[in-house]
Amino acid sequence: xxxxxxxxxxxxKVHFHYCPGCGxxxxxxxxxxxxxxxxxxxxxxxxxPPGCSVFAYYYLDVDMAESAxxxxxxxxxxxKRAYPEAIVFTYQGDGDLAAIGTGETIHAANxxxxxxxxxxxxxVYGMTGGQMAPTTLLNQKTTTTPYGRDTxxxxxxxKISEMLALTKGAVxxxxxxxxxxxxxxxxxxxIRKAFQTQIDDLGYSLVEILSPCPTNWxxxxxxxxxxxxxEMTREFPLGVIKxxxxxxxxx
Amino acid sequence: MPKVLMTGNAAIGEAAIRAGCxxxxxxxxxxxxxxxxxxxxxLSRRKGCSFIQAESEISAINMVYGASLAGVRTMTSSSSxxxxxxxxxxxxxxxxxxPAVIVNMSRGGPGLGSISAAQSDYFxxxxxxxxGDYRTIVLGPSSVQELADLTHRAFDLxxxxxxxxxxxxxxxxxxxxxxxxxxxxxPKELPVRSNALRGAKGRPSRYIKTFTSKPTELEEINxxxxxxxxxxxxxxxxxxxxMAEDAELLVVAYxxxxxxxxxxxxxxxxxxxxxGMLRPISLWPFPTHKLEELAKKTKHYLVFEMNMGQMLEDxxxxxxxxxxxxxxxxxxxxxxxxxxVYRVISRLYYRKA
Numbered sequence: 052x053x054x055x056x057x058x059x060x061x062x063x064k065v066h067f068h069y070c071p072g073c074g075x076x077x078x079x080x081x082x083x084x085x086x087x088x089x090x091x092x093x094x095x096x097x098x099x100p101p102g103c104s105v106f107a108y109y110y111l112d113v114d115m116a117e118s119a120x121x122x123x124x125x126x127x128x129x130x131k132r133a134y135p136e137a138i139v140f141t142y143q144g145d146g147d148l149a150a151i152g153t154g155e156t157i158h159a160a161n162x163x164x165x166x167x168x169x170x171x172x173x174x175v176y177g178m179t180g181g182q183m184a185p186t187t188l189l190n191q192k193t194t195t196t197p198y199g200r201d202t203x204x205x206x207x208x209x210k211i212s213e214m215l216a217l218t219k220g221a222v223x224x225x226x227x228x229x230x231x232x233x234x235x236x237x238x239x240x241x242i243r244k245a246f247q248t249q250i251d252d253l254g255y256s257l258v259e260i261l262s263p264c265p266t267n268w269x270x271x272x273x274x275x276x277x278x279x280x281x282e283m284t285r286e287f288p289l290g291v292i293k294x295x296x297x298x299x300x301x302x
Numbered sequence: 303m304p305k306v307l308m309t310g311n312a313a314i315g316e317a318a319i320r321a322g323c324x325x326x327x328x329x330x331x332x333x334x335x336x337x338x339x340x341x342x343x344x345l346s347r348r349k350g351c352s353f354i355q356a357e358s359e360i361s362a363i364n365m366v367y368g369a370s371l372a373g374v375r376t377m378t379s380s381s382s383x384x385x386x387x388x389x390x391x392x393x394x395x396x397x398x399x400x401p402a403v404i405v406n407m408s409r410g411g412p413g414l415g416s417i418s419a420a421q422s423d424y425f426x427x428x429x430x431x432x433x434g435d436y437r438t439i440v441l442g443p444s445s446v447q448e449l450a451d452l453t454h455r456a457f458d459l460x461x462x463x464x465x466x467x468x469x470x471x472x473x474x475x476x477x478x479x480x481x482x483x484x485x486x487x488x489p490k491e492l493p494v495r496s497n498a499l500r501g502a503k504g505r506p507s508r509y510i511k512t513f514t515s516k517p518t519e520l521e522e523i524n525x526x527x528x529x530x531x532x533x534x535x536x537x538x539x540x541x542x543x544x545m546a547e548d549a550e551l552l553v554v555a556y557x558x559x560x561x562x563x564x565x566x567x568x569x570x571x572x573x574x575x576x577x578g579m580l581r582p583i584s585l586w587p588f589p590t591h592k593l594e595e596l597a598k599k600t601k602h603y604l605v606f607e608m609n610m611g612q613m614l615e616d617x618x619x620x621x622x623x624x625x626x627x628x629x630x631x632x633x634x635x636x637x638x639x640x641x642x643v644y645r646v647i648s649r650l651y652y653r654k655a
Binding site: 095108113117137 | 324325327352354356357358360361362364365366367368369370371372373374376390391394398498499500501502503504507508509510511512513
């Protein structure tokens with residue numbers, strides 16, 4: 052009988068600690084599938100952030116080093132500059148990449164650092180208990196916007212991927228979601244392309260992934276998947292935001 | 303090699319390159335800009351090397367963290383307010399046992415302070431500086447030659463003990479020019495640590511982390527760090543004495559303040575006063591044992607610093623009440639003169655008698 056589905060080679064044989072319906076485990080799996088397909092396991096280095104995914108190094112069977120909150124892009128930059136043969140990716144949440152780490156992220160992208168950001172947008176701070184994130188939707192209730200996000204008080208959901216697309220150093224940016232088999236396949240394709248962009252030495256690449264957080268959204272996993280389609284994608288439309296990888300010279 | 307005339311800041315840069323520093327990450331702040339500029343000119347185009355003018359001091363120290371992960375010799379530099387911003391990264395470097403060299407050409411504080419030389423960052427440097435229970439090796443040079451020598455030594459110590467090392471200079475040392483001799487040639491091959499994180503090639507994957515959900519695991523990490531700190535205290539305490547053998551009054555000063563005090567002490571000696579000096583070179587570990595030893599003979603101490611009395615506490619701790627300790631300090635970036643210090647010395651000397 053033909054084997055059609057198995058544990059990826061570079062996913063460790065341990066149980067995930069993630070909540071039921073969480074997107075992290077799916078994304079971890081996709082990364083390890085891509086690492087295997089691109090045959091880069093012996094030179095890939097991941098930089099996980101503080102947050103729910105801080106334990107990514109317990110699951111991904113590749114070299115990894117924890118970063119301080121928001122500093123992933125700077126850590127990845129130092130690592131890549133010191134050892135350019137490495138394929139370096141950061142794994143960052145919305146608070147990490149789009150709030151506390153905005154400066155590091157924008158300047159790494161603008162310098163065209165040859166690094167890849169896997170950016171998990173779930174519209175809340177997950178590990179700390181569901182506080183407002185920079186990407187929290189308008190009127191969305193969180194523990195620090197108990198009356199719903201109000202533009203007059205908390206401003207607007209930040210579109211960091213669109214902002215990053217304005218930098219010349221960023222060559223590939225796509226927004227995907229992991230809320231349906233079709234979207235999961237598209238996400239894997241995007242992750243693969245982002246890594247390939249780095250392998251080809253073209254510039255900065257980022258995949259923003261809309262990812263369910265049923266626990267902090269106070270929803271069932273199914274409702275969370277539907278909420279991404281109905282609400283999140285209205286604010287954060289899916290698709291390629293920037294792709295100049297085809298251009299002869301990224302600059 | 304013949305001596306060359308250089309600013310302290312440039313001498314650190316040259317010494318770092320000769321120590322095999324491969325990656326430098328900086329951010330402009332006075333009075334250390336000549337160092338960043340030296341690296342931009344002399345390191346950035348060297349084969350295999352990398353220089354980045356980062357977007358912030360926080361980014362620069364985290365780039366250092368990344369480069370250190372990859373096993374190369376790496377450095378950043380700044381001055382007081384910028385060093386405050388780097389403390390987060392220094393705490394992570396200490397926790398992950400990653401070597402790095404951090405230069406603080408300190409200036410007056412608190413706040414934005416002044417751009418003039420000061421020693422007000424002694425507490426911050428010698429007590430860890432960032433969050434958590436950790437130490438860094440802190441070196442306090444007092445001449446351009448010593449800046450160069452200690453820069454080389456800082457890289458060696460960082461690698462030997464897998465620890466961040468702080469060079470605590472000041473704006474005056476950084477800006478002044480003196481003849482300096484470089485005792486090492488740059489290595490032909492840049493050194494790479496054997497425990498570098500460079501991908502799971504021919505070995506199982508590894509991870510470097512500080513977070514744990516088990517307090518007992520973290521406690522063991524703290525114990526392990528502490529054991530290394532004990533070893534460093536035993537092996538790496540460095541100091542210099544000047545006419546201390548028969549001194550009735552001993553001046554304790556480090557860095558540029560020791561340089562100023564030296565002039566005052568020489569003048570006091572020529573006027574018949576038995577005054578000497580202890581100059582700590584390693585500020586952490588502090589030469590506690592040397593002071594304990596000196597306390598058997600010398601009863602009177604003058605701690606002289608360009609701050610409101612920070613190393614003073616280490617001297618008092620070391621003496622444990624056995625000596626009579628006075629303090630003279632000028633904070634805020636004011637540079638005291640040797641005659642000013644001489645007046646303090648002679649007043650104390652004759653009062654004690």
